[in-house]
Amino acid sequence: MIVLAGILNVMELKQNILGIEFTNPTVLASGIWGVTASGWRCVAKNGAGAITTKSLWDKEHKGHPNPTIISNEYWSLNAVGIPDAGPEKAREEIASYMADHPVYPEQSRRTPLVANIVSNSKEGFGEIAKVIAELKPDAIEVNISCPNVEDELGKPFACSKPDAAGVTEAVKKHTGDIPVFVKLSPNVNNIGEIAKAVVGAGADGITAINTVGPGMAIDLKSRKPILSNRVGGLSGRAIKPVAVRCVADCYKATDGKVPIIGTGGIYTGEDALEIMMAGASLVGIGTAIWDRGEEVFKKVCEEMSEWCDANDVKDLSEIIGSIHK
Amino acid sequence: MSCGCKKNNVPKTYKIVSIKKETEQVQTFTFDVSLGARPGQFVMVWLPGVDEVPMSVSMDDGKNLSITFFQVGDMTTELAKCKVGDLVGLRGPLGTHYEWKKGQHLILVAGGYGAAPMYFVANEAVKDECTVDFIVGARSKDLLLYTDEIKKLENTNLHIATDDGSEGHKGYNTEILEKLINQRLSSTERQSASGEASKNTPLDSTPCEEPHSRKASVFACGPEMMLKRISDICAEEEVTCFLSLERYMKCGYGLCGNCCMDPLGIRVCKDGPVISNDICRQLTEFGAYHRDELGRKKKF
Ligand SMILES: Cc1cc2nc3c(=O)[nH]c(=O)nc-3n(C[C@H](O)[C@H](O)[C@H](O)COP(=O)(O)OP(=O)(O)OC[C@H]3O[C@@H](n4cnc5c(N)ncnc54)[C@H](O)[C@@H]3O)c2cc1C
Ligand SMILES: Cc1cc2nc3c(=O)[nH]c(=O)nc-3n(C[C@H](O)[C@H](O)[C@H](O)COP(=O)(O)O)c2cc1C
Ligand code: FES
Numbered sequence A: 001m002i003v004l005a006g007i008l009n010v011m012e013l014k015q016n017i018l019g020i021e022f023t024n025p026t027v028l029a030s031g032i033w034g035v036t037a038s039g040w041r042c043v044a045k046n047g048a049g050a051i052t053t054k055s056l057w058d059k060e061h062k063g064h065p066n067p068t069i070i071s072n073e074y075w076s077l078n079a080v081g082i083p084d085a086g087p088e089k090a091r092e093e094i095a096s097y098m099a100d101h102p103v104y105p106e107q108s109r110r111t112p113l114v115a116n117i118v119s120n121s122k123e124g125f126g127e128i129a130k131v132i133a134e135l136k137p138d139a140i141e142v143n144i145s146c147p148n149v150e151d152e153l154g155k156p157f158a159c160s161k162p163d164a165a166g167v168t169e170a171v172k173k174h175t176g177d178i179p180v181f182v183k184l185s186p187n188v189n190n191i192g193e194i195a196k197a198v199v200g201a202g203a204d205g206i207t208a209i210n211t212v213g214p215g216m217a218i219d220l221k222s223r224k225p226i227l228s229n230r231v232g233g234l235s236g237r238a239i240k241p242v243a244v245r246c247v248a249d250c251y252k253a254t255d256g257k258v259p260i261i262g263t264g265g266i267y268t269g270e271d272a273l274e275i276m277m278a279g280a281s282l283v284g285i286g287t288a289i290w291d292r293g294e295e296v297f298k299k300v301c302e303e304m305s306e307w308c309d310a311n312d313v314k315d316l317s318e319i320i321g322s323i324h325k
Numbered sequence B: 001m002s003c004g005c006k007k008n009n010v011p012k013t014y015k016i017v018s019i020k021k022e023t024e025q026v027q028t029f030t031f032d033v034s035l036g037a038r039p040g041q042f043v044m045v046w047l048p049g050v051d052e053v054p055m056s057v058s059m060d061d062g063k064n065l066s067i068t069f070f071q072v073g074d075m076t077t078e079l080a081k082c083k084v085g086d087l088v089g090l091r092g093p094l095g096t097h098y099e100w101k102k103g104q105h106l107i108l109v110a111g112g113y114g115a116a117p118m119y120f121v122a123n124e125a126v127k128d129e130c131t132v133d134f135i136v137g138a139r140s141k142d143l144l145l146y147t148d149e150i151k152k153l154e155n156t157n158l159h160i161a162t163d164d165g166s167e168g169h170k171g172y173n174t175e176i177l178e179k180l181i182n183q184r185l186s187s188t189e190r191q192s193a194s195g196e197a198s199k200n201t202p203l204d205s206t207p208c209e210e211p212h213s214r215k216a217s218v219f220a221c222g223p224e225m226m227l228k229r230i231s232d233i234c235a236e237e238e239v240t241c242f243l244s245l246e247r248y249m250k251c252g253y254g255l256c257g258n259c260c261m262d263p264l265g266i267r268v269c270k271d272g273p274v275i276s277n278d279i280c281r282q283l284t285e286f287g288a289y290h291r292d293e294l295g296r297k298k299k300f
Helices: A037-045 A087-098 A122-133 A147-153 A161-172 A191-200 A237-253 A269-278 A288-292 A296-310 B074-080 B112-127 B147-151 B173-193 B224-237
Strands: A002-004 A008-010 A015-017 A020-022 A026-028 A050-052 A069-072 A076-078 A113-117 A139-143 A180-184 A205-208 A212-215 A232-235 A260-263 A282-285 B012-021 B026-031 B042-047 B051-060 B065-070 B087-094 B105-110 B131-138 B156-162 B217-221 B240-244 B274-276 B289-291 B297-299
Touching (some): A037 A050, A037 A087, A076 A212, A087 A113, A122 A139, A122 A161, A139 A161, A147 A232, A161 A180, A180 A191, A191 A205, A191 A237, A205 A237, A237 A260, A237 A269, A260 A269, A269 A296, B026 B087, B042 B065, B042 B074, B051 B074, B051 B087, B051 B112, B065 B074, B065 B112, B105 B112, B105 B173, B112 B131, B112 B147, B112 B217, B131 B173, B147 B156, B156 B173, B173 B224, B217 B224
Parallel strands (some): A050 A113, A113 A139, A180 A205, A205 A260, A260 A282, B105 B131, B131 B156, B217 B240
Antiparallel strands (some): A002 A008, A069 A076, A076 A232, A212 A232, B012 B026, B012 B087, B026 B065, B042 B051, B042 B087, B051 B065, B240 B274, B289 B297
16 A cells, blocks of 8 residues: 555555566456557556457458447447457567557556467467467467357357367467466356366466357347347446356356456446455456546546545455455 | 447437439438537448448438448448438447637548538538638549539638549649648738738638637548648648548447557547547558558558
8 A cells, every 4th residue: 555645545456466567457358449559558558457459360360240349338249250360460569569659658568468369279279379479478368258259160168168178278388487367258057167177277367257148139120130240249337247256156166266357347446346356356348448438447446446445445455355255 | 529428339220311312423311310410420331231331421410410422342332222211220420520610711621422521511610600611622523522512601612623624623632722721821921921910811701800710720531642641731831630530440439449540549430530630640550551350451
């Protein structure tokens, strides 16, 4: 805790997790503002504690036609379909992020970068893990849980213990000492079991959750589904209770031994504290950017600090996983 | 107003109430809805089963909203087949819009479909006692857009440029812009040298009370290489300038990041499409490259 001018107590939100310094627990969730290094920098400038890239493929991958993303104040549905130009672009953007800022050198990096990777096979995951590990991001997040490419790729790997563990092993073979978070799906019977399986296979941390569903929205007058893919993953406010429960299950199943990036419907400092009480050490923020603007990271941090001060919390460790204590 | 205030970005379908064929390749659709759009803003236009693409609003008079579009590829070819009474999805209005001061002088430069959103600017600005120089460019006379409508606007001077000289100045519309700015600057210098205020400069045909309102602003919408030239001219001459940029859009409201521009990372859908030239000058990709739907760079 730092004491400013002797009157105002401001809770410190800094943590060291798996050897990475996070100035605060907010993390830009994958797939939001995540296409270019310039976008990541812009989010970092707005106060995010870490940045996650959009999912990076081992080869070029086309997404779905528009409409791909629709939102109202309760939820978003997206079926972007994980478009990506492949490793060459990933190399260029990550290298650019690591280098000095081309216009404002004082804004040069050192907001940690989490490179999110995806593939349609264990081998593919291994390949992209190898490519990305060479670029030395601060951490790697493995997306085995996207619900809106099911037509093309079948059930996500996150829906089966052996598949989830297999991908984790394939990735870990190439990642050396770079921490690996595996991103899980809420759309399973027992997310705790999957969490246990990936940690057993070497995952250093867990991200929970990817989008819920999938869901569908229909235009009444034309009587047609709005998303071109017909269905899409649900995110935003509406999914927070699911995310909180999933984080609680993952924490319990892994005895609180690995850090969890709690993601899903986090809009406010109170939302962040709630998912941390369920077991998250870091909180992913995605859809809320639409609602609260790019300042959402700063706002969430301020609200967390205020709540902690008002409730006499001295350190985030008092909060994390508190429901299990 | 940005989309964030409305808390709804789910398209709804509306009926086309009228269709105007502007040229062989261009049509204007008017819908049975107003979305309260301001000049410069855009909407995402959805054709169920086909695609959803961004289109500038070419008019929103509080009762009806219109778009004016070129037939270029799959989506716009399908859209061009629509008839009065057909349903088209719209969401928005999205992004930033043009702003002016009461009585200000505006120089509008339009290329391609740009004449349509710029007509919306002029139509609203003259209601605020603004005076307008409206420069429209096209390859030839039969491709010019909105010139009849512009001629009917009060306090508006229409200037035409065609590549083949079939109407107006033979050459680029940016050449007319340079000429107008130079005239304006030289007469301002003349008058300030003689101790007079610049209120009768050729581009300030209407007298105004506020000194700031006599400062002209340049607004432009059209192909990026045209915008780049305008950006250079205005930077050199130190004229205030705002430009309508275009990038590949998915969400249209600042979530996906597909429309980010290097190196600032601003999102054209949310922080634009109307962007001040001061910012444009910092965007190294402006006039150099854009990105496709996979985020891959494409040179202009
Ligand atoms: C803010 C904004 C306002 C626009 N306003 C107008 C307008 O008022 N009138 C008009 O005729 N055109 C406008 N456009 C361009 C219009 O979006 C494209 O012409 C249209 O998307 C072409 O689609 P298509 O399937 O027919 O062609 P395609 O063959 O698919 O593409 C032709 C060109 O359009 C671009 N394009 C395709 N999809 C998108 C997308 N989702 N976002 C951005 N660009 C895309 C492609 O990059 C390509 O360069 C605007 C674009 C933007 C970004
Ligand atoms: C537009 C959009 C794109 C997304 N793309 C990805 C992606 O590429 N990879 C991934 O792992 N998750 C992706 N997600 C899921 C988010 O990272 C996050 O897990 C989910 O949206 C829940 O968090 P939120 O409610 O804060 O948005 C995407 C979500 C949205 C809304
Ligand atoms: S189109 Fe999605 S952020 Fe601009």
